[in-house]
Amino acid sequence: MQVKRFFAADMRQAMKMVRDELGADAAILSNRRVAGGIELTAALDYQTPAPSLPNTALEAELRKTQVRIAEAHAQLSIRAPGLSDVQAKSSQLLGIEKPDTRQEPVLSEPKPSAVAVDPTAATKAVIAEERRALEAMRSELVGLRELIEVQLGSIAWGQMQSKRPDEANIWRRLQRMGLPADLSRNLMNRVADVSDSRQAWRMVLAYLAQALDTPQIDLLEQGGVVALVGPAGAGKTTTLAKMAASYVLKYGAQSLALVTMDSHRIGAQEQVKTLGHILDVPVAIVDPRQSLAHALEPFARKRMVLIDTAGLPANDPALRLQLEALANPKLNIRNYLVMAVTSQSQVLKSAYHSYKRCGLSGCMLTKLDEAGSLGEALGLAIGHHIPVAYLSDGPRIPDDLQIARSHQLVSRAVNRQSPDEPCEEIMADMFAELYQRPAQRAG
Structure with missing residues (x-):
């Protein structure tokens, strides 16, 4: 099995690097955000590990931990007034006992404590730790979403090429003109019922000219x-x-x-x-x-x-x-x-x-x-x-x-389109954008 780590500015570039290096059969093992972009780990000939036998000792420890958590929640529910949830949690972590309001006040001078604990500092530490955990979780979710969008874009483009080649050809021409993905989708939705590819292309250009706003007066x-x-x-x-x-x-x-x-x-x-x-x-x-x-x-x-x-x-x-x-x-x-x-x-x-x-x-x-x-x-x-x-x-x-003039401007855009056909990765990335942007009308 070949395992390799890739670094890129975003998920699309990382996926392209994986495809170029390991091929389309590579499996994504993990992804996370790092300074400057995305770190992605991929493997070739990856075998899913067989499920391991249950660990009875570990399960027993987990049950004990669950009981302790339940007891802690019960104590928190009856904590003294004025003590916040985070303060109570920090007090338990630091070993500070909750004051018992039913006892009589002690008149004698309390003995000095060996270690002075600041509840405010403990609260801040717990809050900071929870924020770091939430930020890490949010980063992983964003990376996972980008990964899914790239995969969906590749699947959608592959299905269109195999099932609707004429429509795929118009998509390529729009990409050669440099039109954004959401505008191309809106134009294609206008001609979804047109079977003749030449007629569909002419109608796409007409709708594009109609969407352009040009003044009537100089x-x-x-x-x-x-x-x-x-x-x-x-x-x-x-x-x-x-x-x-x-x-x-x-x-x-x-x-x-x-x-x-x-x-x-x-x-x-x-x-x-x-x-x-x-x-x-x-x-x-x-x-x-x-x-x-x-x-x-x-x-x-x-x-x-x-x-x-x-x-x-x-x-x-x-x-x-x-x-x-x-x-x-x-x-x-x-x-x-x-x-x-x-x-x-x-x-x-x-x-x-x-x-x-x-x-x-x-x-x-x-x-x-x-x-x-x-x-x-x-x-x-x-x-x-x-x-x-x-x-x-x-x-x-x-x-x-x-x-x-709108029609002249569209004609110039057609004449200025790139002479080279877009590669499969570019088309897949174009379709991936459709999962990121809400649909907008072309005109």
């Missing part, structure tokens, strides 16, 4: 105060330059103003100043000690004001102050999250949760010309009901900025 035509928010490197300043140039070409420079709140990135303010000089529009720089409302006062009569913001880490206190200023209802600012589709799914999710506090009116997708897939960004926009306003697919100003 953002530049609406006017108002618009702020671009998002992490560093998402393309906020470039997208603002494209919007400003498009606005000047359509409506002129007299009714446009630019504002920058980015005082953290080197050269950020100079970029906006240069843009304003080229377009001949006024530019206001918001000092960290200055309020945004004060900076916007001179532009009260402007038809449109575009605000460039700083891309700050989620734990930076300056980000909280910036979002609070943008969320001020008196300023009536519409905030748009700028997301680079080249970012990983976790990065996109983190950006959304960091910037949703200012109230998002929509999003803009950038770097479409560099993306390997669009499914991650589309899944986030659909899952959180974020309208997609603009698409940026190149460096040219203002040519590489288009108004988002």
Whole structure:
């Protein structure tokens, strides 16, 4: 029998390591959480040990222990008033007798005890021990749940391949597009009764386009105060330059103003100043000690004001102050999250949760010309009901900025799908996610 221990960041990676190292016939002996991830012990050619003969001596000791526990519970039930359950338990463990209230008070001076025991310290020790035991139990349950989810995902994917190969093929295509598991499931549920695989695929894409929310009116035509928010490197300043140039070409420079709140990135303010000089529009720089409302006062009569913001880490206190200023209802600012589709799914999710506090009116997708897939960004926009306003697919100003249209965006996502078929482990992991997330409607 071959026994080996594996360390990984999570249960899925650990199971993949077991499959790669020992094969699909390996048996999982134990799993537990350790610092930095999961420790998993697996064996190949594992034989279940035969049940051993009963140990009479051990059984007798267990019965004695049960009697003692019952006696302790009986004593606890009649303990003195004011003594808590944990205090009574700690007193028994330390050998402290429960005071008998029926005895007369002793008037003589008590003899000094050889060992002074602090009931409060004993109580804290018992509570700490119980918390450690509960935490260990919770960790084992979480590990066991993850293990079951991975196994269920593998079983479900294997059954689909053997019983419904056409449906499995559509699942693979959705995975190549980069769509998340819960969105893929919702789309597949819509076409569950369609027998023709080609018709089912066309309907899946139609439902995906229907789930995407795109504005009917161009953002530049609406006017108002618009702020671009998002992490560093998402393309906020470039997208603002494209919007400003498009606005000047359509409506002129007299009714446009630019504002920058980015005082953290080197050269950020100079970029906006240069843009304003080229377009001949006024530019206001918001000092960290200055309020945004004060900076916007001179532009009260402007038809449109575009605000460039700083891309700050989620734990930076300056980000909280910036979002609070943008969320001020008196300023009536519409905030748009700028997301680079080249970012990983976790990065996109983190950006959304960091910037949703200012109230998002929509999003803009950038770097479409560099993306390997669009499914991650589309899944986030659909899952959180974020309208997609603009698409940026190149460096040219203002040519590489288009108004988002749902069917065109889905067509781009299909054209950008990965050319390689996903491996069996990836598909099994995708199905395992379905056991972790609640079902959500696609549109």
